[in-house]
Amino acid sequence: xxxxxxxxxxxxxxxxxxxxxxxxxxxxxxxxxxxxxxxxxxxxxxxxxxxxxxxxxxxxxxxxxxxxxxxxxxxxxxxxxxxxxxxxxxxxxxxxxxxxxxxxxxxxxxxxxxxxxxxxx
Numbered sequence: 001x002x003x004x005x006x007x008x009x010x011x012x013x014x015x016x017x018x019x020x021x022x023x024x025x026x027x028x029x030x031x032x033x034x035x036x037x038x039x040x041x042x043x044x045x046x047x048x049x050x051x052x053x054x055x056x057x058x059x060x061x062x063x064x065x066x067x068x069x070x071x072x073x074x075x076x077x078x079x080x081x082x083x084x085x086x087x088x089x090x091x092x093x094x095x096x097x098x099x100x101x102x103x104x105x106x107x108x109x110x111x112x113x114x115x116x117x118x119x120x121x
Contacts, residue, residue: 004121007048008032009039009065010083015106019052022110023117036065043075050120052113055084055103063095070099079120083108 006023010016011034020030031046033039036053043051053065066082069075082096085106096103102116 003027003029004050005029005031005046005048006117007039007042007046007051008053009036009051010034010054012054015054015083018110019113022114023052026114028117036068039065040068040072040075043069043078044072047074048078050117051078051080052117053080053082055082066099066101067095070101081113081116081120083113 006028008016008019008023008030009032010019013034016032016034020032023030031042031048033042039051039053042048051065051069055064055066064082066080069078069080080099080101082101082103083106084103102120104112104116
């Protein structure tokens with residue numbers, strides 16, 4: 001059986017290590033990057049089953065990765081889980097609602113992240 005693929009986009013190396021280790025241990029194929037642009041490219045090229053991404057205020061062009069994924073026809077159907085340690089401003093919350101992304105607030109236990117990923121598959 002081919003493992004499901006999770007794309008992990010997070011600028012924080014420690015977070016990538018924790019979540020990539022968890023997901024790999026649970027049988028997922030994990031692609032990872034610390035950069036939104038690379039994440040968008042990997043999503044288009046690899047077509048992951050789920051995308052797990054950090055939200056942060058310096059998003060490219062003023063748009064968060066979930067928005068950019070939602071707007072692109074080739075990635076709009078990929079479920080997204082947005083992790084954030086930041087307070088989500090109202091305009092971000094509205095944008096996330098439009099994309100259908102799920103939002104988890106850090107600190108978020110590994111079991112919660114794993115449950116969200118599995119629920120989207």
